[in-house]
Amino acid sequence: MTSQTKSARIAALRRLLAAEAGTAADTPPSAAAVPLGAAEIDAALPWGGLPRGALHEIAGSAMDGAATAFAALLLARLSGGTRPVLWVAADDDLYGPGLAALGLRLDRLIVARAPRARAALWTIEEALRCRSLAAVLGETGAVPPTAGRRLQLATRGSGVAALLLRRAGDGAPLPGAMTRWRVASAHSTPDGSGDDARPCWRVALVRCRGRTHTEDGHVACWHVEWQADRLGVVPALRDRPAAPRRAAG
Amino acid sequence: MWFPRFATDRLHRVAQRGDGARPRERAPHASAPLVTAVTAAGVRRVTAVDRAAEAGGIAPGMTLADARALEPTLAVVEAAPAADAAALARLADWCVRYTPWVALDPADACGGAGLWLDIAGCAHLFGGEAALLDDLTERLHGLGFGAQAGLADTAGAAWAWARFSARAGPDAILAPGAQGEAIAWLPVAALRLGAADVAMLDSLGLRTIGDLARLPRPAVAARFGDAMLRRLDQALGLVAEPIAPRRPPAPFRAALAFAEPILTHDSIVAATQRLIRDLCEQLASRESGARRLTLIACRSDGTTAAVALGASQPTREPAHLMRLFGETLGRIDPGFGLDAMTLEAEAAPLGPQANALTLPPPADADARWMPGSSDATPAALNDAAWRNEPHACRIPAPDLTQLFDVLGLRLGHECVMRLAARASHVPERAVARVAPAAPPLEPNWPIRQPRPLRLLKRPEPIAVTAPVPDAPPLQFVWRRMAHRVRHADGPERIAGEWWRDDAPLRDYYRIEDMSGRRFWVYREGLDRPDRPARWFLHGVFA
Numbered sequence: 001m002t003s004q005t006k007s008a009r010i011a012a013l014r015r016l017l018a019a020e021a022g023t024a025a026d027t028p029p030s031a032a033a034v035p036l037g038a039a040e041i042d043a044a045l046p047w048g049g050l051p052r053g054a055l056h057e058i059a060g061s062a063m064d065g066a067a068t069a070f071a072a073l074l075l076a077r078l079s080g081g082t083r084p085v086l087w088v089a090a091d092d093d094l095y096g097p098g099l100a101a102l103g104l105r106l107d108r109l110i111v112a113r114a115p116r117a118r119a120a121l122w123t124i125e126e127a128l129r130c131r132s133l134a135a136v137l138g139e140t141g142a143v144p145p146t147a148g149r150r151l152q153l154a155t156r157g158s159g160v161a162a163l164l165l166r167r168a169g170d171g172a173p174l175p176g177a178m179t180r181w182r183v184a185s186a187h188s189t190p191d192g193s194g195d196d197a198r199p200c201w202r203v204a205l206v207r208c209r210g211r212t213h214t215e216d217g218h219v220a221c222w223h224v225e226w227q228a229d230r231l232g233v234v235p236a237l238r239d240r241p242a243a244p245r246r247a248a249g
Numbered sequence: 250m251w252f253p254r255f256a257t258d259r260l261h262r263v264a265q266r267g268d269g270a271r272p273r274e275r276a277p278h279a280s281a282p283l284v285t286a287v288t289a290a291g292v293r294r295v296t297a298v299d300r301a302a303e304a305g306g307i308a309p310g311m312t313l314a315d316a317r318a319l320e321p322t323l324a325v326v327e328a329a330p331a332a333d334a335a336a337l338a339r340l341a342d343w344c345v346r347y348t349p350w351v352a353l354d355p356a357d358a359c360g361g362a363g364l365w366l367d368i369a370g371c372a373h374l375f376g377g378e379a380a381l382l383d384d385l386t387e388r389l390h391g392l393g394f395g396a397q398a399g400l401a402d403t404a405g406a407a408w409a410w411a412r413f414s415a416r417a418g419p420d421a422i423l424a425p426g427a428q429g430e431a432i433a434w435l436p437v438a439a440l441r442l443g444a445a446d447v448a449m450l451d452s453l454g455l456r457t458i459g460d461l462a463r464l465p466r467p468a469v470a471a472r473f474g475d476a477m478l479r480r481l482d483q484a485l486g487l488v489a490e491p492i493a494p495r496r497p498p499a500p501f502r503a504a505l506a507f508a509e510p511i512l513t514h515d516s517i518v519a520a521t522q523r524l525i526r527d528l529c530e531q532l533a534s535r536e537s538g539a540r541r542l543t544l545i546a547c548r549s550d551g552t553t554a555a556v557a558l559g560a561s562q563p564t565r566e567p568a569h570l571m572r573l574f575g576e577t578l579g580r581i582d583p584g585f586g587l588d589a590m591t592l593e594a595e596a597a598p599l600g601p602q603a604n605a606l607t608l609p610p611p612a613d614a615d616a617r618w619m620p621g622s623s624d625a626t627p628a629a630l631n632d633a634a635w636r637n638e639p640h641a642c643r644i645p646a647p648d649l650t651q652l653f654d655v656l657g658l659r660l661g662h663e664c665v666m667r668l669a670a671r672a673s674h675v676p677e678r679a680v681a682r683v684a685p686a687a688p689p690l691e692p693n694w695p696i697r698q699p700r701p702l703r704l705l706k707r708p709e710p711i712a713v714t715a716p717v718p719d720a721p722p723l724q725f726v727w728r729r730m731a732h733r734v735r736h737a738d739g740p741e742r743i744a745g746e747w748w749r750d751d752a753p754l755r756d757y758y759r760i761e762d763m764s765g766r767r768f769w770v771y772r773e774g775l776d777r778p779d780r781p782a783r784w785f786l787h788g789v790f791a
Contacts, residue, residue, distance in 0.1 A: 065767060068702055069791030084649065095788060096668040096680040097700035102791060106668050110685045112656050113664040123656055132646040185765035187735065199767065199791040226791065 034078050034161075038231040041203075044220045045179070046210040050074060052135075053159040054178035055152050059166055059206070066185040066201045069102060071165045073231065075137050076103040078161050083134035084108045086127045088120050090139045103229060121147050128154035128162055135161040143174055152176035173207070180207040186223060200225040200234070250385070251397045251411040256360035257283050257299035259336050260326055262393040282320050285328040285360060286313050296328045297360020300395075309359040328360075337362050339552060340394070341495055346506060346547040346589035347371060347385060349498035354408070363411070365404055365492045374504070379419050386417075392551045397421070401428045404492055405484030409439035409458070429485050433459030440480045446473070458484070499593035501539070503527035510549045510586020517546075517578055517587065522571060524592040529565045537596035538563025542570065545591045548584040556581060558658060561686050562650045563597040569651045573658060653685050675745055676704060676787065698741060699759065701769045701788030708785035711770065718782055721758045725770065727786050732762035740772075759790065767791070 033049035035042045042049050050056065056074070060067020079085045085108060087094065092113050096106055112127075114120040117140065124138040128151065143151075143164065152174075155162045164174070173180060186200040204221040205211075211219045222233045252258065260283060282302035284295045293313035305320045317323055334355065341351045341364055348371040354363030368381060375381040382398045389396040398421045399411030406428035410421065413435045423431050432439065435458050438447045450473075455461050461469065461481060470478050482488035503524045511517065521544065532539060540563050544556045556577045564570065581587075656665045666682040673679045713722040721737035738759040745752025755771040762768070767790035774782040 063703070063789060065702055065789040065791050066765075068789075072702065072791075091706075093703045093705055094668065095676075095701055095704040096670060098702035098704075098788075098791065099668070101699065102702070106670070109667065110653075111666055111668065112660060113666075114660055119660060123660065126655055127652060130648050130652040132649045133652075185767070187765045188761060188767065200765070 034080070036074070036077055036231060038222075038224060038233050040222060040233045041205075041220075041224075041231070044205060044211070045208065050078065050161065051178060052078070052161045053155050055148075055155055055162045055164065055174065055176055057164050057166055057174055057177040057180045059173075059180070059182045064183075064185075067165060067183045069199065069226070070181065070183040070201060070203060071137055071163055072099055072102045072104050073226070074163055075109075075135055076105075078135035078163075079105065079108050080134065081105055082108070084110060084132065085134050086110045086112060086136045088112050088114055088123045088127070088136065088138040090115055090120065102226065117141055121151075124162065124164075125150055125154050128160050129158055131158050131160065133160050135163060137163040137165060139165045141167050145175070148174040148176055177207070178209050179205060182206050182218070188225075198225045198227055250364045250366065250389070251361065251399070251408075252363065252389075252394050253361045253397065253412075254297065254299055254303075254395055255337070255362035256285050256297035256328065256333050257302075258394045259333060260285070261299065281322050281324045282307070283324045283326065284313075284316060286325050287328040333360075333362065337364070338495070340364065342545075342553045343547050343551045344385075345545055345553065345591060346504065347375070347381065349496070349502065349591075349593075350492065350494045352492040352494055363408070365407070367492055367494075368400075374506075378422055382421060383418070399423075401431075402426065403428060403484060403486045404490045405441065405480065406432055406486070408441065409435050409484060413439040426486075429462075432484060433457060433462065437461060440477070440484055442477060442480060446477060449473075499543070499595055501528055501531050501535075501537075501594040501596055502591065503531065504589065504591045506589040507587065510583075510588050512583050512586050514579060517581060517583070517590075520587075520590050521574055521578060521592070522567070524590060525567050525570050525574075528592050528594055529567050529570070532565040532594070532596060535596070536598060538565045538599040539570070539594035540597045541595040542573075543593045544574070545593070546581055546583075546587045547589045547591075549586045549588045550584060552584065554581050560654050561657070561684070562647075563599050564651070565599070566651075569654070572651070573654055575655075576659075650686055673746070674743060676700070676743065680704075699790070701790045704769075704788040705786070708771070708787045711784050711786050713770075713772075713784040719775075721760065722770070722784065725760075725784065725786075727768075732760075732766070732768075734760050735763050736761040743771075757787070 033045070033047035033051045035049035058067055058071050058074075060071075075085050075087070085104075087109060089111055090113075094111060099109065100106055112123050114123045120138055120140055121143065124136055124140070125147075127133060127136045143166070151162055151164075154160075164177075182204045184202045184204075186202045188198060188200050201224055202221065203224050204218045206218040208219045223235065224231055224233050226232075282305055283299045284302050284307060285297040286293050287296050288294075295307060295311050295313055295316050296309055298307050298309060302316075302320065302323065307316045307319055307323075313325065334353075337353055337355070341353055344351045344364060344366055348366050348368050350367035350369075352365040352367075354365060366385075368378070372378045372381050375384055378400055382400060386396050386398050397411050397415075397417065399407045399409070399414065399416075400421060401407040401410055401423040402425050406423060409432050410416070410423060410428075414421070414432075436456060437450050437458055437460075440458060440461075442450075450456075450461070455464075458481070461477075462485070466478065469481075479488060483490040505520055505524055507520070511520065524544070528539070539560065541559045542557065546554045546556075548554065556574070558573055558577065560569075560573065653665055662684075665685055667685050667687065669681045669683045669687075671679055671681040709727065712726040714724045715722045721739060722734055724731060724733050726732070740756035740758055742754070742756050744754050753773050754776045755773045756775060757769060757771040760768045760770055768786055769788040769790060770784055770786045772782045772784050774780055
């Protein structure tokens with residue numbers, strides 16, 4: 001076998017392997033990445049943003065405001081303000097004004113209430129097959145590996161992004177997820193008046209396909225705040241008053 | 250159709266099936282003559298008799314003592330007219346496989362009952378009227394009901410012929426227009442007259458319908474009243490007598506009958522696909538889409554199973570309808586086998602969806618956009634038509650409405666919704682739930698204050714430590730976890746609507762605890778100084 005055919009065959013095998021593993025180099029052009037609006041986070045992701053047609057996991061329970069807010073933010077960015085998105089909720093407690101404040105347009109948001117786990121997974125899979133949606137966010141608990149694989153195949157086939165808001169500690173992380181995030185709440189920015197206090201979170205990109213993680217156990221970690229219409233990354237240490245403030249009146 | 254011994258046939262059938270029979274209707278011995286009895290004015294009288302009892306000389310109306318004297322081994326069951334009526338209704342539903350136009354002729358005092366079937370336009374599906382009658386009587390005999398058929402142009406003549414002519418087979422069919430001379434020799438009781446009228450006519454020497462018809466009409470009207478004349482005219486066809494069907498027939502209907510009863514799920518699915526295809530062709534020829542579908546499966550033991558479902562937009566795509574039927578087909582119990590299946594649809598004209606269905610698919614493989622988006626889209630979707638119609642560009646894409654249908658069927662239609670703003674300053678009333686396909690409105694929230702991301706349906710009470718009752722809390726316990734307050738904003742006083750009596754007065758605080766989580770708590774009851782104020786947690790912030 002000549003070296004040319006050999007190298008051609010090796011290249012073909014490499015392409016085959018890459019296609020099976022689904023690395024960044026082989027994401028189809030239709031699944032373009034959506035930038036999150038914060039330069040540091042976008043730089044950390046190998047695609048320059050959150051890729052469509054992929055599964056993303058956010059660790060956090062339903063009652064965790066920080067994880068829900070980050071998930072809503074991602075959903076809003078993926079929707080782009082024009083395309084419809086679906087939220088599969090376990091309970092009927094999503095509040096419109098709070099979601100609108102995070103940039104999620106309510107006329108593009110559809111909420112499906114599926115209290116039981118199997119119905120929720122089925123709903124997510126059915127929604128992932130609908131190409132008109134931009135993204136599907138599902139609140140789930142433990143996801144069995146076969147169900148996770150089905151979701152992954154569904155997203156790859158249709159190009160609809162899937163965000164899974166999973167209760168932390170409930171089952172193993174999904175092997176097929178493109179990125180995995182963990183969000184914790186952080187002290188909000190103190191300001192002159194209480195109304196302008198901006199919500200802050202500690203966002204950690206725990207796993208990312210195509211990036212290796214540092215010895216801390218995650219790829220990167222940021223302190224982000226929501227600045228009324230965009231996401232901003234702030235340094236963790238800042239001037240803060242020593243004593244906690246009290247409300248006036 | 251006339252069932253001369255409907256009540257006793259039903260009891261025999263129940264005895265043979267041997268299921269669910271109550272102790273009072275304990276299965277009598279199959280060979281003993283069976284009668285049903287009712288207590289009238291303190292005397293037990295026989296109401297319905299079966300063949301064996303009739304052969305022994307027992308007639309309806311006889312007292313039970315006389316009947317027992319004639320036949321010592323008589324089995325007596327209490328008459329149950331309600332059960333008879335229910336059984337007749339079930340049989341009428343089963344006859345839907347022949348024609349949707351079925352009406353009941355309720356059971357009379359002698360235990361007989363009847364059904365009217367209007368088979369105009371249905372006979373050719375079964376190979377002619379004679380073949381239909383044969384098939385029907387044979388199946389009814391197979392089900393255990395002795396039946397006699399009569400077919401005529403008018404309902405009155407058919408009723409008379411079925412009950413009084415004692416003809417079977419092809420003789421049971423009256424030629425069109427020939428009912429006049431055919432029923433002339435039947436007794437006057439065949440005109441559905443009351444017993445008193447029949448007795449009066451008998452005393453006057455008028456015994457057959459022909460005698461009555463030969464009298465001058467004004468004389469009949471003057472002597473006997475208009476009702477008798479009307480019955481005569483109805484039987485002869487001079488006055489129209491429409492029968493009111495049990496269920497109004499649907500405008501679009503596809504039916505399928507099987508040579509052998511089908512039992513397996515796969516064959517049910519295949520039959521449904523064929524029915525859907527036929528139905529969609531009918532809908533396409535009339536430019537309509539189906540809104541509500543009903544699938545009726547007729548089992549070979551005379552019962553039916555029905556599945557009904559609805560779509561949010563009129564649709565006539567076979568693939569979508571099959572998907573909607575999806576899991577519900579597995580719930581149809583075939584019993585001993587399905588003989589026939591019918592699919593009915595209520596339709597509505599297809600709206601602007603027709604444009605989206607006929608558009609060519611987008612050139613690139615990208616997902617289909619909602620029309621009206623500002624991003625680059627294939628030229629076909631950016632038609633001028635979309636831009637000129639402000640409402641058309643807000644209709645969701647067809648596969649989105651199909652997704653809503655499928656999710657709504659599985660989860661419940663009230664569980665798939667969109668959120669919309671409502672003009673109210675009370676937090677729990679500020680958000681309304683609307684159907685997902687409703688036209689979107691621009692949300693403008695009247696309140697500019699920060700609001701939580703999740704609002705609990707029922708505010709949960711919390712135990713609060715506050716230095717002064719008016720001040721925000723220092724620490725609170727929620728769901729058995731203690732949170733120390735680092736930072737509190739407020740109070741924001743929200744009073745209820747003044748036109749409601751139970752308007753609460755609440756002071757809301759935005760609280761951040763030591764780990765950074767933010768909550769929305771409120772204190773209520775400050776307007777009632779006699780009771781201590783209570784604290785609740787209402788929502789979770791971002």
